[in-house]
Amino acid sequence: MAGGTRELTVDLGERSYPIYIGSGLIARTGEIFSERGFPVKSPILLVTDSSVVDLYAAKVEEALATAGYAVTTVVVPSGETSKSLEMLDELVGAALEAGLDRKSTIIALGGGVVGDLAGFVAASYMRGVRFVQIPTTILAHDSSVGGKVAVNHRLAKNIIGAFHQPEFVLYDLDTLASLPLREVRAGLSEVIKHGLIWNEEFVAWCDANAEGLLALEPEALGYALYEGCKVKSIVVSRDERENDLRAILNLGHTIGHALEAVAGYGELLHGEAIAIGMVGSARLAARFGYSAHIAAETERIFRKFGLPVRIPASCETDAIMSAMLHDKKFSEGQMVFVVPTAIGSVEIRNDVPSSWVREIVDGLREGN
Amino acid sequence: MAGGTRELTVDLGERSYPIYIGSGLIARTGEIFSERGFPVKSPILLVTDSSVVDLYAAKVEEALATAGYAVTTVVVPSGETSKSLEMLDELVGAALEAGLDRKSTIIALGGGVVGDLAGFVAASYMRGVRFVQIPTTILAHDSSVGGKVAVNHRLAKNIIGAFHQPEFVLYDLDTLASLPLREVRAGLSEVIKHGLIWNEEFVAWCDANAEGLLALEPEALGYALYEGCKVKSIVVSRDERENDLRAILNLGHTIGHALEAVAGYGELLHGEAIAIGMVGSARLAARFGYSAHIAAETERIFRKFGLPVRIPASCETDAIMSAMLHDKKFSEGQMVFVVPTAIGSVEIRNDVPSSWVREIVDGLREGN
Ligand SMILES: NC(=O)c1ccc[n+]([C@@H]2O[C@H](COP(=O)([O-])OP(=O)(O)OC[C@H]3O[C@@H](n4cnc5c(N)ncnc54)[C@H](O)[C@@H]3O)[C@@H](O)[C@H]2O)c1
Ligand SMILES: NC(=O)c1ccc[n+]([C@@H]2O[C@H](COP(=O)([O-])OP(=O)(O)OC[C@H]3O[C@@H](n4cnc5c(N)ncnc54)[C@H](O)[C@@H]3O)[C@@H](O)[C@H]2O)c1
Ligand SMILES: [Zn+2]
Ligand SMILES: [Zn+2]
Numbered sequence: 001m002a003g004g005t006r007e008l009t010v011d012l013g014e015r016s017y018p019i020y021i022g023s024g025l026i027a028r029t030g031e032i033f034s035e036r037g038f039p040v041k042s043p044i045l046l047v048t049d050s051s052v053v054d055l056y057a058a059k060v061e062e063a064l065a066t067a068g069y070a071v072t073t074v075v076v077p078s079g080e081t082s083k084s085l086e087m088l089d090e091l092v093g094a095a096l097e098a099g100l101d102r103k104s105t106i107i108a109l110g111g112g113v114v115g116d117l118a119g120f121v122a123a124s125y126m127r128g129v130r131f132v133q134i135p136t137t138i139l140a141h142d143s144s145v146g147g148k149v150a151v152n153h154r155l156a157k158n159i160i161g162a163f164h165q166p167e168f169v170l171y172d173l174d175t176l177a178s179l180p181l182r183e184v185r186a187g188l189s190e191v192i193k194h195g196l197i198w199n200e201e202f203v204a205w206c207d208a209n210a211e212g213l214l215a216l217e218p219e220a221l222g223y224a225l226y227e228g229c230k231v232k233s234i235v236v237s238r239d240e241r242e243n244d245l246r247a248i249l250n251l252g253h254t255i256g257h258a259l260e261a262v263a264g265y266g267e268l269l270h271g272e273a274i275a276i277g278m279v280g281s282a283r284l285a286a287r288f289g290y291s292a293h294i295a296a297e298t299e300r301i302f303r304k305f306g307l308p309v310r311i312p313a314s315c316e317t318d319a320i321m322s323a324m325l326h327d328k329k330f331s332e333g334q335m336v337f338v339v340p341t342a343i344g345s346v347e348i349r350n351d352v353p354s355s356w357v358r359e360i361v362d363g364l365r366e367g368n
Numbered sequence: 369m370a371g372g373t374r375e376l377t378v379d380l381g382e383r384s385y386p387i388y389i390g391s392g393l394i395a396r397t398g399e400i401f402s403e404r405g406f407p408v409k410s411p412i413l414l415v416t417d418s419s420v421v422d423l424y425a426a427k428v429e430e431a432l433a434t435a436g437y438a439v440t441t442v443v444v445p446s447g448e449t450s451k452s453l454e455m456l457d458e459l460v461g462a463a464l465e466a467g468l469d470r471k472s473t474i475i476a477l478g479g480g481v482v483g484d485l486a487g488f489v490a491a492s493y494m495r496g497v498r499f500v501q502i503p504t505t506i507l508a509h510d511s512s513v514g515g516k517v518a519v520n521h522r523l524a525k526n527i528i529g530a531f532h533q534p535e536f537v538l539y540d541l542d543t544l545a546s547l548p549l550r551e552v553r554a555g556l557s558e559v560i561k562h563g564l565i566w567n568e569e570f571v572a573w574c575d576a577n578a579e580g581l582l583a584l585e586p587e588a589l590g591y592a593l594y595e596g597c598k599v600k601s602i603v604v605s606r607d608e609r610e611n612d613l614r615a616i617l618n619l620g621h622t623i624g625h626a627l628e629a630v631a632g633y634g635e636l637l638h639g640e641a642i643a644i645g646m647v648g649s650a651r652l653a654a655r656f657g658y659s660a661h662i663a664a665e666t667e668r669i670f671r672k673f674g675l676p677v678r679i680p681a682s683c684e685t686d687a688i689m690s691a692m693l694h695d696k697k698f699s700e701g702q703m704v705f706v707v708p709t710a711i712g713s714v715e716i717r718n719d720v721p722s723s724w725v726r727e728i729v730d731g732l733r734e735g736n
Contacts, residue, residue, distance in 0.1 A: 085453045085457050089453050093521065153461065154457075155460075159494060162495055
């Protein structure tokens, strides 16, 4: 890859794949397809959303066409509601009409919504075809690595899905320039999460570089995404199918997912919801006897990045608690939480009394 | 397992599993769950259809309850139309409401429809939970072995699916007594297919034992299902994900699937459609210079079992040809067929001119 491009390998044996992070990468999509031996005879489906299509789809199409590939683009409405079985049905129809065969590739061009949806289409179309991620949000540094793909059900988020690793991830930093600031903040929430679970130094670096990151300064951004992807890929390499270690990536997600569900999908951004959830987990840490400093620091950093750290008044505690009981992270009916033991490390507790969780949820109201 | 029970292992390394074939096995479901260490704390979802529920569901529930398991039964309408994303959505809702967690099991009690549908739910619920097959049709000796699970799309059959191997298959011969004769014949079509692709002797045995098989004589039936499952499991063991060898299992299926789609799902039974398809493939063999005896024998045996060997007048050739072009077995736009080279062996041809296929389809009309 060209100078300035960072490269990282997700180490999964036969299913290993590279992540390229840098500027001007989309223009090279076709080249990479050729180099990596994607068959020219098999049509490609490019899945993107209504906000991204006009910004970047033509560039991807052009790069692929130049290299001799036939591409059909399908556009889904922007937003979480597109992660649905109805949209799966539509995309499979589009794939059939475009003539995709078993050697075809499905590309996700967009944020985590497009990645999760197109990834599940790739996992299940003909029982699995090639998949490529071209993430265009900061949050998608997380969703594009690790192979978890899914759609939502009326009763639960991400409950219908698969593990389906991409062939490669192409992270073109230039696409991030058009991201709304609120999305930038929400994406950085997940970057900071990767520091909080694994790497204290990186948390300190994020803290010191908050301004540059929020301004999308390329060098800072490239480094942060590289480090974030690195933590994710190390964890995933050691536990692809979430038997144990991988669960630490869910820091803040138990409360976060419940908040997203109760607020109504799309009201609270994913990164916002988990920022609040991470503050909750840090407070849980104090209940388990770990330093109260963890919660204070966690809260301070998220505030610095302009992220919410309190539960909106519209979300009632009962509703949040009951949403959590549908969460798949409760193995065999017990409450399981990822709890920080310090900044940069966590443990998984499966002995969390629901009364503690309720107290913490209540305590995370505005004014507390 | 008890005397009279035949046992077979599908050899897939870590994912290996046993198939039990015999009488009175359903009563032992709970026992087997306990022996194999299925966790009692995780609820079980039993998926069955509207024809099977009253016949056998209570027996399975009782056997599990006696062993301490909590089971929730969900019933889908009998028939191919239940293999849909809508039904996936419903079953996932039922699984959530029943509290299924990551260690839970989904059981398919029924024919291939229930097996394929419940199997895809098991593959995608929480990105994969345990799956057990309790087949109740003869055809399901095929569908319950090998881990292919799927639902249909408006435009194509089995196009949305996964590879998800069961933990075990429990084949209780007693359940077959209630099968309508038309279903018996259709199921035997797939049994004979396993002979045609792999084992000439077994074809001769089927031929000689047609009467006993159609009368569901237990010893003959147990042997035939054992041999059918054995061929399937050998092939699947050598090529789990259909990279090459496994494709031979599709003998008769290219034309067969097209006929099912054109006649309207459910009009022609799967086993009937592929019987016609196998006669077509045998005629294709003659075009490639193999003995015309193959087609004559194939046709004679299927007639002996009371199976159709001609395309219904309602299915137009153009419609059949165009349905085949949507078939996933056409790799990179070429026509691929499994073609017999003798009774008991086949080869995969990817050089089949579509004009030959059209001629054979035309020739397979009543009166020819
Ligand atoms: N699979 C995983 O491991 C994983 C991990 C984390 C999150 N997720 C999922 O990711 C989703 C959230 O991802 P997200 O935050 O990227 O959401 P998103 O895909 O909805 O993108 C956020 C918004 O930004 C717009 N957008 C995207 N790229 C843009 C660009 N370059 N310029 C301008 N606008 C742009 C989108 O249209 C959307 O409105 C959730 O569904 C979550 O469940 C998955
Ligand atoms: N996954 C695979 O590898 C694979 C292989 C072959 C076929 N299939 C699929 O299998 C399906 C066909 O399977 P099938 O023929 O078993 O269809 P089916 O499940 O629809 O069963 C046939 C009919 O018999 C009824 N029935 C089932 N068991 C009965 C019993 N014991 N007594 C009385 N009635 C009973 C059913 O309600 C149904 O009406 C198709 O959808 C096909 O695509 C899958
Ligand atoms: Zn997340
Ligand atoms: Zn079949």
